[in-house]
Amino acid sequence: xxxxxxxxxxxxxxRERDPAIKxxxxxxxxxxxxxxxxxxxxxxxYLNKHYFLARxxxxxxxRKTGIEIxxxxxxxKGLFIDHxxxxxxxxxAELGDNVTLYQGVTLGGTGKESGKRHPxxxxxxxxxxxxxxxxxxxxxxxxxxxxGSVVIREVPPNCTVVGVPGQIVKINxxxxxxxxxxxxxxxxxxxxxxxxxxxxxxxxxxxxMKLERKAKKQKDGxxx
Numbered sequence: 203x204x205x206x207x208x209x210x211x212x213x214x215x216x217r218e219r220d221p222a223i224k225x226x227x228x229x230x231x232x233x234x235x236x237x238x239x240x241x242x243x244x245x246x247x248y249l250n251k252h253y254f255l256a257r258x259x260x261x262x263x264x265r266k267t268g269i270e271i272x273x274x275x276x277x278x279k280g281l282f283i284d285h286x287x288x289x290x291x292x293x294x295a296e297l298g299d300n301v302t303l304y305q306g307v308t309l310g311g312t313g314k315e316s317g318k319r320h321p322x323x324x325x326x327x328x329x330x331x332x333x334x335x336x337x338x339x340x341x342x343x344x345x346x347x348x349x350g351s352v353v354i355r356e357v358p359p360n361c362t363v364v365g366v367p368g369q370i371v372k373i374n375x376x377x378x379x380x381x382x383x384x385x386x387x388x389x390x391x392x393x394x395x396x397x398x399x400x401x402x403x404x405x406x407x408x409x410x411m412k413l414e415r416k417a418k419k420q421k422d423g424x425x426x
Contacts, residue, residue: 208239240263277296278297291320301327304331304332320338321336324341324359344359361373
């Protein structure tokens with residue numbers, strides 16, 4: 203892809219997913235645009251074994267944007283990083299097409315692996331602000347990771363994951379995360395667990411009352 207074609211594609215992606223953009227020229231100021239352009243150049247150098255130069259370009263991009271993408275990462279078309287500060291994408295991470303990442307996202311390793319150490323994200327995946335995806339597993343196509351979640355195991359396609367550690371709370375979501383960028387309309391796992399506990403407590407209280415009534419009847423019967 204030529205540089206002009208890449209710029210046109212990135213402008214289209216950013217304008218589609220950020221309603222704050224008012225003109226194409228604004229895109230040129232975006233950290234997402236700058237860092238992805240730097241990544242594409244650094245990645246080609248990395249594949250040609252020019253490791254030092256690739257890292258030099260990527261580190262300059264980190265200082266300018268606050269977004270760290272290792273030049274060894276494999277990234278498909280249409281990546282959008284909104285705001286972006288604190289985003290980290292590791293060396294062996296693989297991202298499909300139309301992935302959306304928000305600020306503070308880490309696609310990292312666990313520190314225990316060698317070789318493929320970082321996650322693989324399928325097409326149309328959205329990872330919300332502050333989420334951490336750690337390990338060499340896959341997050342399936344069209345899945346959504348909730349804000350602040352910590353995901354440490356594989357996620358099937360079409361799922362919504364929230365919590366620490368991440369739990370699957372929705373399967374076969376028909377909405378596509380590349381279009382549906384709502385980060386807040388997600389289930390509250392903690393609240394759901396608390397409600398389940400209340401239900402269990404109510405059932406136990408009912409059983410205790412039943413046993414107490416039974417014991418009282420037996421005791422009263424024994425006195426007669």
